[in-house]
Amino acid sequence: MKRNWWKILCVALLFFTFFAGLLVPLAPGLIKATSSVQSTYSGPFTVKVTGYNTHFKDQNASLSAWLINDNQNNCTNAIRVVDNTHLELDFPPIAPLTNPVFGLTVYNDKDGRLVMNNAISTIDTTRGGIVPVCHPVVKNEEQDHWAIPFQFILYESLRNLFFHVPMWFTMIALLSWALWNNLKYLRGFDLKYDQKANAAVNVGLVFGVLGLITGSLWARVTWGAWWVDDVKLNGTAITMLAYLAYAVLRNAMDDEQKRARVSAIYSIFAYVMMIVLIGILPRLQGTDSLHPGNGGNPGFNKYDLDNSIRPVFYCGVLGWILLGFWIYSLRLRIHKLHEHTLES
Amino acid sequence: MKNIFQVRIVAFLALALFQSLTINAQPNNSMDEKLFEGLHGHASLNVVVAIIGIILLGLFITLFRLERKVSKLEKQINK
Incomplete structure (x- = not known):
């Protein structure tokens, strides 16, 4: 039980995300x-x-x-x-x-x-200003209950924030873990780390694909097309292609040490490219993107992420990341068992 | 089997990238609009349901693939 505390945390966080994310009403x-x-x-x-x-x-x-x-x-x-x-x-x-x-x-x-x-x-050409001007009384600026912010066009689909966005966070977390293990492998050429990195990349790719598909559907509903010309979309597509190439490349090599070395170095390049494509390019001044918080703005300013949904979003991110690492640990254990049975 | 899965993803991504290079996002024809009418406006909750469905489906597929690996292992051990 002591070793599994984080799995319980994962379940609790995801439960909270699903319940709060789906049941909290939209603001008027x-x-x-x-x-x-x-x-x-x-x-x-x-x-x-x-x-x-x-x-x-x-x-x-x-x-x-x-x-x-x-x-x-x-x-x-x-x-x-x-x-x-x-x-x-x-x-x-x-x-x-x-x-x-x-x-x-x-x-x-x-x-x-x-x-x-x-x-x-109005089509009027007369200009004169509003007469008489009135001064309405406003007691409460906002609604009096916990609510998901009302955004024009997005409406209820804003709830996707708790499901689509954490997919990317999970992918980046797993790919970062893979990079860490690749570096560790290159220090001592211990195949254990190569195995870890490989499992992390594979599970990270699953979350990346899910992020792409869910994003594509959301884009169709709010932006009107399955795929739009957006820096973030193209950047992620290229990143995913690079990592898929990694997965295919690995299968092509038989010598274990050689395979581990090539894929470790390849993975470092792919990771740096990913950071540039998803993390830096969309934030550059003058970049036009349909995603919020791009083109020079910090990713999470107060207009993009309302305080009322921040706790749900962060719980969701952590919950999905833990789920990603859970699947990763299962995959890794299966791999280890597989190697073990091959040896014996 | 595994390779077919990967090839499909590569094909999807390549198509998507190619599309973004050649045409801009334009409003689709009326038939397509009809298809998605229900998803617009305040019925946009449907898209949330669809997205959760996709995520669960993806995770189930991952689990099935893991399970297949476990069954292979079981067979090897039983031999």
Whole structure:
């Protein structure tokens, strides 16, 4: 039992990740806003709003809504609540100040401030600013319960963060372990380390393939294509090809010491290439990437990873890494037994 | 068997890379859109389920491959 504590930890962490990652509700947000007219200045108009996980009906008393144009607020004449997720807002005629695009904010005490940028636009050429300007009262900026952040377009698929991203962390952890063992092998030419490195690369590749397939599906849903021209995607694809070449190369050689030496040196190059392709290139200034946190930004700034999901994400990362090492240890033990039976 | 598995992955990656070099991501035709309609919007929870399914499937395949190795070992020991 003492030696298996980390496996229990792995199971506990993954349980937590699955439960929290799937059951914590998504934060309330606005999905759609449609205006009844194209010109907001020609007369009073109505904006139909669709929310998600919102409590419009329950929080009728504290409900308020306003349009934002160049930092000026224009409150509604009347709010008609259809149900908890549907609203109809009546506005007086408005001429925009400079920008013909309006943002929309809906507020209630439970859901907090729900903002939709670029909610509606107008074809008016008249400019004058919003009259009268109103000053709505906001008591809670955010929803009052633990929630997964609401992100436009991503919506519920943000939960993939706990499953798709840790695949890469696990792959990198296993490949780093492989590199460590390769270096150890090169110091004393002990085949034990070569065996460890080989098992780690093989299991790491499984997680890499899973990361690619899950990423591909997620990309199809949010970016619209199975494969997009993105530094991170191409970088990982090249890395995986390099490591697959490693696996094929090993099978091609019979002499054990020679095989171990060649693959150890090859693996060091492949690892350095991986760090450059996944770790450095996407972060360079001016690199355009669809992945968050790339092109000069640090990977985990406050916009990419909300504090509310940080614990779930880190537990997930650790849990998946431990699972990776669990499978690796099984593979290694089978290999050792195999060698043992060959000798006897 | 093992090599076929690897060759498939290589083919997938090579195709993906080639595709990214030749064409840009463009909205697919309407039929393809229909196919994925359910995954858009707030039904995007489906994609989470699909992704968890893929991960579990991948891990099960790994386990089966490990098991095959164990059975081979058992056969050798029993000989």
